[in-house]
Amino acid sequence: MKWMPVVRAFAAVGSLLVVQPLLAHHSAAMFDDTKVIELKGAVKELQWSNPHIWLQLVVEEKGAAHEWSIEGGSPNTLSRRGWRSTTFKPGDEVTVRVNPMKDGTTAGLFVGAKFVDGKTLGRWE
């Protein structure tokens, strides 16, 4: 299965400078909140656990598969915002926007997601 590579970085302006999910448990200093990048890939796993949920997304780029670790809020908070432990299922194709790591490693802070049926989650404008 082929997946689109990391698509594009958005300018750090306007509506994409979103309010980050509450990182109740640690500093968000490792994330670059002046940038939002878009990843298109396949869900490997959603770790629905405290203190933060993690979406493991496999993204193909230049013929190589990279696994991204995308951090979100706590399942407690997210469940009250309409998320479920099954919101992302293994194999789902999804486009995800994240604030990337400042050090360039394959991780980021969840901003929003768009599913193949057009439904969106989080901030997607």
Added chain:
Amino acid sequence: MRRALLCLATLGAIATKAAYGQSAGALPKGLPDWSGAWVMQGPTVFDPATVQPPNGRAGDPGVREFPPYNDEWEALYKRHIDLIRQGTFPDPISTCGTPHGFPRMMNVPDVYEFAVTPEKVVILAENGPNILRIYTDGRTHPAKEDLWPTYNGSSVGHWEGDTLVFDTISMKGWSGKDVILDRTGLVLSDASRVTTRLRRLDETTMEAQMIVTDPKALKAPWPVTKRYRRQPAGTWGWDYACAENNRNPISDSGRTLTLGPDGKPIDKVVK
């Protein structure tokens, strides 16, 4: 025989009441209804009234508040602010081993619940989790020799109408680690004391007016007010087991790490 049994039962009830205090049953009239789930309003800066820049977020470089610190503790705060700029002032709770401690526990996200009973009020902060017991049965703080510094200290209080007034002492404070007030690097000493007036302003708003004193760190009493908004009826509070899947531990140099699903630091870079 029947009369004897009734007599024994009555004596038993009296003995139980003597041993355990007032009998169980309905809440005495006059205690306020603080049921439901509540969420703190505003960002997780402890004193939003003085934060600079306005609406600054705790953890962002250069964000600070202005407690009435003496020179020594102002200098300490500035050192913390510098470490935050360098990314080496970790939040103690990132280890998932300790609670936030009072008064920081009044400054956390997620759900709060206020359990009002005749003997005590218990504040449950889902995040952490944190539990504050405020005894309202007339007891005083334990004697000095029976106290030791703890994260949430010792709290005793009384009701003034619908307002709970309580006094908290014996908190751990900052000893180079353990307890902070927020991620701007704000700290207090182990001599700090907080007097809190907790009341429900209206149907959807709870307010905690805190007066912080600290003869080691502060030149004057420091007033801080936090507000909490009631959530829709039926809102759930959940388990918060921080150590369940902590992928952001602290390194030896004080940096907050990001681990992959294998528990090792992520080192793959995609240009």
